[in-house]
């Protein structure tokens with residue numbers, strides 16, 4: 151079991167480079183199931199979820215070779231052709247992203263239902279209803295989704311809510327369906343636009359990715375391609391919040407400001423100075439922080455994946471801020487842990503009221519999910535004394551070498567293995 155020991159308070163200053171986006175890489179890897187030819191992905195983050203997806207794809211017959219940040223996925227290897235087992239999907243819900251491509255390419259998919267997770271129930275009913283609209287026969291038995299279709303056929307489908315994974319699964323399935331598919335009420339996250347770009351390089355015909363309605367003209371086959379993954383906006387946002395939290399001055403290079411607009415607006419309102427470079431973002435804070443409310447929402451709203459980190463920041467701001475979580479029903483698990491460090495936060499359903507500023511004090515705390523872990527690390531950077539963040543395997547699922555990046559900015563963070 152690994153943990154972080156953080157000696158605070160630290161003022162972060164310096165420059166680091168953003169990694170590639172985990173949540174764009176996962177669907178891009180699943181897209182390798184749509185072709186017989188190699189797919190080369192660049193700027194792949196070296197994080198646990200990517201290794202889990204590589205294992206799942208190997209099981210499905212897609213070999214992978216990784217060299218630094220480049221991953222080459224080569225279909226045609228040994229492996230069971232159409233079965234994604236519970237043992238792999240339970241480790242990472244994004245395993246369900248193989249459903250659409252497997253069904254479209256091989257006519258059959260048997261994928262474990264992912265089950266609930268720490269942040270919410272997270273059903274996949276919309277993925278399934280969308281695939282049924284394209285003509286799939288879907289049954290649920292023994293904890294597995296069994297989906298069959300000799301040939302998917304294009305159709306109109308309107309999502310009940312914007313779902314990132316649902317939109318990605320349908321985009322991949324429709325790319326090989328016969329005829330035209332029209333998807334409405336789609337999720338508009340930058341990761342979806344990145345997937346559509348990759349699919350277009352493979353020969354897919356897609357219009358409207360990043361908008362509410364996406365039109366896909368199915369093609370008979372898709373080829374291999376090379377693609378460079380977009381920057382991880384959530385990782386970049388986490389380091390910018392860390393800078394604000396510690397009254398620091400941090401530049402993140404290789405990133406795209408447009409993808410982070412809702413966070414940057416809030417940080418500016420809260421008193422941070424933000425400078426936009428061509429592909430870099432610099433955040434510095436000199437004066438006091440002001441409390442500012444946020445409501446999470448699908449893109450282009452404030453991302454739920456930055457809610458926990460933003461809440462840590464608001465413990466240091468002057469005044470009361472209200473944070474409303476609308477995307478997941480159980481994403482406040484960091485609150486009691488922040489409370490152990492001295493934060494004053496009340497929860498009322500999907501609302502959290504943060505009373506600031508509070509002087510945080512180092513404590514032993516436990517990570518419960520990926521972004522909650524990041525929130526506790528940020529709190530530890532601002533707290534007086536030593537903070538021990540336990541169970542950082544959650545953090546390793548989505549942040550590459552966080553301790554190295556933080557140390558490069560002057561933080562005193564050690565990874566301790568036991």
Ligand code: EPZ
Nearest residue numbers: 173244272273274275276277313314315316455477478520
């Ligand atoms: C993606 O999850 C991300 N994961 C999550 O990142 C992120 O928090 C989430 O989108 C929202 O932005 C990946 O991209 C791999 P959704 P996803 O389907 O696709 C409900 C992180 O920390 N819903 O957009 O699973 C669902 O329960 C994470 O990196 C249904 O009801 O999210 C949720 O309340 C965790 N039925 C809401 O929609 C469905 O069929 C949005 O979920 C599908 C979703």
